[in-house]
Amino acid sequence: MSDIMPKVNTNVSLPVKKKSKNNYVWYIFLLPTFLGIALFMAYPIFESLRLSFYRSNGMIETFTGLDNFRRVLTSGPFWNSVWNTFFIGIFQILITIPLGFIFASLINTVSRGKNFFKVIYFLPNVTSIVAAAMIFAFVLHPDMGIMNYFLAKIGLPTPMWLSDPSTSKWAVILLAVWHWIGFVIIIFLANLQSISTEMYEAARIDGASGFQQWLYITIPCMKGTFAFLLITGWIGALQRFNEVYVLGGPNGSPARSIQTMGAFIYERGFTGFEFGIASAATYIMFMIILFFTFINLKISKIKL
Structure with missing residues (x-):
C-alpha cells in the first residue's frame, strides 16, 4: 500500500513574497x-x-x-475661577446624571416612540454651545425673557439671572444641564438595552416589583456607565469656556461670578497679553484635571 501512495517532497520551499x-x-x-x-x-x-x-x-x-x-497660585482671581468651575461642574453633574438616568429608565419602558424621545432629548446636544448660550441669554433676560415670564405667571420671584452674582452661576448650570442631558440619556439607554431580560424575568418570578427590579438589577448593572459619565462630565466641566465667555465675557461678568479656569487663561493670554501666566495656568489646570480623573478612576475601580 505504501508503494502505491505518491511520495510528497517536504523539502520544497514556498516562495516568499517580497515587500514591494x-x-x-x-x-x-x-x-x-x-x-x-x-x-x-x-x-x-x-x-x-x-x-x-x-x-x-x-x-x-x-x-x-x-x-x-507662583503668581498664578497666589492670584485671587485664579482661585475664584477654580471655585466657579467646581461649583458649576459639581451641580451640573449632580443634576444631570441622576435626572438623565431617570429619564432613560422611563423611556426604556415605553413600547412605542422610543426613537422620538431620543431625538427630542438629544437635539440640544447637537446644537452649538455658542448658539445655545446666546438663546439662553435671551431666555433668561430679566424683562423680556421667557423664564421670568412664566415665573411671574405662577407667582414666583423673577431673578436677575445674568446680572446678579448670586444667580449667574445657576443660569450657567441650567444651560449646562439642558445641553448635556441628551448625551447622558442616550448613553444610559444604550446600556439599559444591553441588560439581559432573563434577569428581570427571574426577578418577576420571585415576586420583585418594578421598582425593586430597577433598584437591585438596573442600577448595579449601570455602575460602569455611571463611572464613564462621571469622568467625562468632570473633564468637560473643568474645561468649561465657551458658554461662560458668551454669557459673561472673558472676565465672567457680573463681578467674575462665572469666570472659569478656561476663561481666566483666555483673559490673561489674549486680553492681558500675559502669555507666560496663561501658559502656567494651563498646566496647573491640566494637573487639576489629571488629579481628579485619577481620583474618579480609583473610586470607580476602573483600571487604566
Whole structure:
C-alpha cells in the first residue's frame, strides 16, 4: 500500500513574497495626519510648556523660572475661577446624571416612540454651545425673557439671572444641564438595552416589583456607565469656556461670578497679553484635571 501512495517532497520551499516598494506609498497618505498632529497639537503643548517659564507678551520674552506658577497660585482671581468651575461642574453633574438616568429608565419602558424621545432629548446636544448660550441669554433676560415670564405667571420671584452674582452661576448650570442631558440619556439607554431580560424575568418570578427590579438589577448593572459619565462630565466641566465667555465675557461678568479656569487663561493670554501666566495656568489646570480623573478612576475601580 505504501508503494502505491505518491511520495510528497517536504523539502520544497514556498516562495516568499517580497515587500514591494509601492507599499511605502501608503505612508505618504498618513503624512498629512502626522503633520497636522505635530503642528496643531504637539507643538502648542511644548511651546506652552516653554512659555510657562518666561514672562512674555508675544514679542519680548524674559526667563523667570517658576515665577509664573507662583503668581498664578497666589492670584485671587485664579482661585475664584477654580471655585466657579467646581461649583458649576459639581451641580451640573449632580443634576444631570441622576435626572438623565431617570429619564432613560422611563423611556426604556415605553413600547412605542422610543426613537422620538431620543431625538427630542438629544437635539440640544447637537446644537452649538455658542448658539445655545446666546438663546439662553435671551431666555433668561430679566424683562423680556421667557423664564421670568412664566415665573411671574405662577407667582414666583423673577431673578436677575445674568446680572446678579448670586444667580449667574445657576443660569450657567441650567444651560449646562439642558445641553448635556441628551448625551447622558442616550448613553444610559444604550446600556439599559444591553441588560439581559432573563434577569428581570427571574426577578418577576420571585415576586420583585418594578421598582425593586430597577433598584437591585438596573442600577448595579449601570455602575460602569455611571463611572464613564462621571469622568467625562468632570473633564468637560473643568474645561468649561465657551458658554461662560458668551454669557459673561472673558472676565465672567457680573463681578467674575462665572469666570472659569478656561476663561481666566483666555483673559490673561489674549486680553492681558500675559502669555507666560496663561501658559502656567494651563498646566496647573491640566494637573487639576489629571488629579481628579485619577481620583474618579480609583473610586470607580476602573483600571487604566
